[in-house]
Amino acid sequence: MALMRSASMVGIASKARIIPARAAPNEFAPAGSAVRCAGDNAMAAKMRDGYARRINLAALAVSVAVLGFAYYLQHVEFLDPCPWCIxxxxxxxxxxxxALVAFLHGPGRAGAQVYGVIGGLLGLAGAxxxxxxxxLQSDPGRAGACVGSPVERALDALRVGELWPDFLQYDGPCTLDPWTLFGLGIPEWSFAWFATLSAMYFSVLVRPRR
Structure with missing residues (x-):
């Protein structure tokens, strides 16, 4: 009798469905995900910083080129600058x-945005x-008022010309427009470059995250 009961139990056990054990949860998955997220954020921040550094390098190159060409016009073409040129x-x-300070500093996203705001506002002021x-140049009467204007008096009071006499001392009137390139004079090109620099710096603020 006992033998029959044992055989019956063995048969039931053999017919029973074997349920596979569930895999143990990976205890290290959250940590791995955090590491991957941190790596992705660091890579995105590096890409954003690289974009800001390229903007600063380009702005530095544009500024040096424009100032170098202004020096050429003054000392080779003998075009004396007016107060507004200064x-x-x-x-x-x-x-x-x-641009030089920001490029050497290499700040994070928040710092790059601060530099972007300052650079954008400087570009707008220059424009x-x-x-x-x-x-002023569009009307002879207004252009004549450039001499003795508040800007000229401010430059004199600050003695800006003494800082770099060969480059920051004004001697020309605002009425002259003797040089053009593709139909645009000096203030037109100056406006275009200031607007470009302002847009470049403000692009650091609106560039989406990646």
Whole structure:
């Protein structure tokens, strides 16, 4: 009797469905995911920083090129700058200095945005100065008021010309427009480059995350 009961139990056991054991959860999965996320964020931040550094390098190159060409026009073509020309030169010098500092600093995203705001505003200020210069040149009566204007008095009070006499000392009137390239004069080109630099720096702010 006991033998029959044992055989019956063996048969039932043999017919029973074997349920595979569930795989143990990977205890290291959360840590691995965190590491991957951190790596992705670091790579994205590096890409954003690289974009900002390229913007700063390009802005530095543009500023140096524009200032170098202004020096050429003054000392080779003998075109003396007017007070508003000096203001625009100071604007390009400020953007070039900002670009150099930002490039050497190499900040993170927040710092790059701060530099972007400053650079964009400097570009807008320079474009405003160039636009006002254009407005002065459009009318002889207004252009004549450039001499003895508040800008000229401010430059004299700050002794800007003494900082770099060969480049920051104004001697020309605002009425002259003797040089053109593709039909555009000096203030037109200045306006175009300031607007370009401003757009370049503001692009750092609106560039989407990756």
């Amino acid at each position: 203001v625009q030169r100071l604007g390009f010098m400020a953007i070039g200095l900002l 405003s100065a160039a636009g006002y210069h254009l407005w």
